[in-house]
Amino acid sequence: MQHLHREIENLKKEIIREAGLVETNLRDSIKALMTRDHDLATEVVARDTLIDELEVEVEEECLKIFALYQPVAVDLRYLVAFLKLNNDLERIGDLAANIADRAVSLSIKDLLNIPDQIPRMSELVQKMLKDSLDALVDLDGEKARDVLLQDDEVDDLHHSMYAVVGNEIKADPKNVEIWMEILAVSRYLERIADHCTNIAEDVEYMVNGEINRHNAPKS
Amino acid sequence: MVKTQKTKLHAENVDFYYGNTQALFDINMSIPDKQVTALIGPSGCGKSTFLRMFNRMNDIIPGTHHTGIISMDGEDIYSPKTDVVKLRRDVGMVFQKSNPFPKSIYDNVIYGPTIHGTKDKSELDAIVEKSLKGAALWDEVKDRLNTSALGLSGGQQQRLCIARALAVKPKLLLMDEPASALDPKSSARIEKLIGELREKYTIIIVTHNMQQASRVSDHTAFFYEGVLIEFGETPQIFTKPTQQRTEDYITGRFG
DSSP, rough: HHHHHHHHHHHHHHHHHHHHHHHHHHHHHHHHHHTTTTHHHHHHHHHHHHHHHHHHHHHHHHHHHHHOOOOOOOHHHHHHHHHHHHHHHHHHHHHHHHHHHHHHHHHHOOOOOOOTHHHHHHHHHHHHHHHHHHHHHHHHHHHHHHHHHHHHHHHHHHHHHHHHHHHHHHGGGGGGGHHHHHHHHHHHHHHHHHHHHHHHHHHHHHHHHOOOTTTTTOO | OOOOOOOOEEEEEEEEEEHHHHHEEEEEEEEESSSSSEEEEESSSSHHHHHHTTTTTTGOOOOOOOEEEETTTTTTTSTOOHHHHHHHHEEEEEESSEEEEOHHHHHHHHHHHHTTTTOOHHHHHHHHHHHHHHOOOOHHGGGGGTTBBGOOOHHHHHHHHHHHTTTOOEEEEEESTTTTTTTTTHHHHHHHHHHHHHTTTHHHEEOOOHHHHHHHHHHEEEEEEEEEEEEHHHHHHHHOOSHHHHHHHHTSSSO
């Protein structure tokens, strides 16, 4: 194997390691939110620093490879996709940390039941993240395309939250802060789904060289 | 980026043989006018053989023959009616190793025009200036035109060879590894020059330097074992080749 291809293999391992941390943090942030686990939530926030560090490492590694090897064709597409999805992973990490922040503040408040939309969205975005990463590992364009189809349900659930939150606030205005936090969580989940579709689109580009960002399939 | 242009050269079902050894297999290709076409491929893939068909340089190698048609501006260059001397004036060639004559810079440039009958001194002076300017060498040598060409640096010698080719007003420039023996700076100078020359000339360049092919050319043709595997616009070849063998070659997986 050539130097370049060894470098790309190592880079891929790094990214998968970063992705693993992001998956764990997303899962734990949701768990902390649903179970009012203050300690777990603070742990997630602390671990986000690690993801940030890995993101910078991966980016530097990509830039080094561009400078030293001037990759073309499939190698070029991989590196460009790595550079972009590295950024999406880091953003998902940030959003998981944001969810954990909300989990911290909600854990000390009397609550009320969290609406069903939130666990459903959580389940969907975790699956989208898993599928987009599986597509990356297996370079599976089909699987990547499937991820794009899942985004609509998350969007619909998020939109339905506005009415839910509006009604709850009207019914009991003193809970307004709590409900704003819940709406924020919904928004974070919706954003995570978008980053997952970005990753899936990058994988599609790696595999077949098509940029499909602005004509995603509709279910 | 890539101009849509008329065809300058056309190859149709071209086979080429060195004795019994077939070196090119059924090549079909249209090379666009006033653009740079790069021929790439591993050693022995037939790219230089193909290049040499355009000025009939292969004719001078004993035991070679070809079938198929090669035409320039629609005219079969292997037709019995073809004036080979005129063809070689129309098709300039620059080689890997610069090969100035052991004469003055001035005499190198006027060599071709003189052979083709130009005698007027002022006309020759004008040709020398124009050709050296065209090859981006004028400013460096204008004060020592009568000194030996062999005193020039490697990069300058190569540009002198380009000037010598330009002096006979070619329609086409063939370049076989024109920058491979040069340092990065001289190589960059030649690449810049190719960028300027493409305004006026159709250029075909054979190169082993993949980055050079991607930098200087509008179209790239990949040859492998005498077969034209893929021919397309250079940005497409270097981002999204359609053939696996092209991809394997340009990414260094073989060859």
